[in-house]
Amino acid sequence: MNDILPADTALWQYFERSVAQLLGSYGYQQIRLPIVESTELFKRTIGEVTDIVEKEMYTFDDRNGDSLTLRPEGTAGCVRAMLEHGLLGGGVSHKVWYNGPMFRHERPQKGRYRQFNQIGVETFNLSGPDIDAELILLSWRLWKLLGLQDVVSLQLNSLGSSADRARYREALVSYLRERYDQLDEDSQRRLETNPLRVLDSKNQTTQALLSDAPKLADYLNDEAREHFAGLCALLDAAGLPYEINPRLVRGLDYYGLTVFEWVTDQLGSQGTVCAGGRYDGLVEQLGGKPAPAVGFAMGIERLLLLIQTLDKVPAELARQVDVYLVTLGAGADKAGFRLAEQLRDALPGMRLVVHCGGGSFKSQFKKADKSGALFALILGEDEIAAQRVGIKPLRVEGEQENIAWQDVPARLKQLL
Known part of the structure; x- marks a missing residue:
């Protein structure tokens, strides 16, 4: 965890101000959320067998014996708040955003700390690919505003429905079990707990094995295919270039259908600066009536590091x-x-x-x-x-x- 000193805060304020003004121009409103939530909230939403829940959360018992956790991400708390205050009833759409610190006990890396700051954007009760496209175009406009459009690229994938992923998971596990001894240790563990995360392995040998593995795209239902095609058509119409990455799965269990990442090659191996996707089942999973939802989060430290690396800090901030x-x-x-x-x-x-x-x-x-x-x-x-x-x-x-x-x-x- 690190301090942000007075000499650095002007850049933080510039970035946060730029994001707030841009989101306001698209009609998004800010929501402010507590940094501590019930541990059970994250187990139910992120997934008990994810790396975040298994190894990275800061969890403690309060004086009443309740298990609490410093939030490792913002979506779960945002959905909890929307439900708790009755904002999702009647099919009314909402577009909200939040910012603040998140906490994960990860190995510190360049631009990545155990207390890190995110800006998250979430939308509710909008089911079409048009809102997916709006979120991606909004983030693209931010990169242009910050002068980063030439060093970030968009990767897209569709995870389909939960039934699609179940059928695909069975085929993937069958394929990988036959090659179990060739997998790296982390992928062997994930094969038993969260096999889709093997697709995201950074191990080169494992990635080579996956070249002939079953493809998730072959297991998507017609509705999922149509949704993804609609999104791609909207991005094409807007002139936004992208790459379809069939191994992009994201690290949280609640995602389905659209997932996307903005990545850069300017910050070493940890190249993701913004990521998100659709999580239509999460509201119902937390006890609400079914409500479609999609959002993204961006890491402030990594984006500021990118701005500094590229010498894109506005001169007046000095x-x-x-x-x-x-x-x-x-x-x-x-x-x-x-x-x-x-x-x-x-x-x-x-x-x-x-x-x-x-x-x-x-x-x-x-x-x-x-x-x-x-x-x-x-x-x-x-x-x-x-x-x-x-x-x-x-x-x-x-x-x-x-x-x-x-x-x-x-x-x-x-x-x-």
């Missing part, structure tokens, strides 16, 4: 201060605070620091320069007497100006 106010002399502190508040009223977007702690003009200017500010405002006894303010460029060409107090807001607006 500067945290626009103007630094230097004061010296009797009454200058009071006059400085009055000026500062007037400027904040007139220019609410300006980042203004008022020097605190006293010191000579020289020492104050050193701090002004170190702050990264573009301009220093100078308020000494002479300026107060004349009701004027000095404006000194620190990082742009130009000479110091001395202008009337009342003209300062307009002049700074021009300069900034």
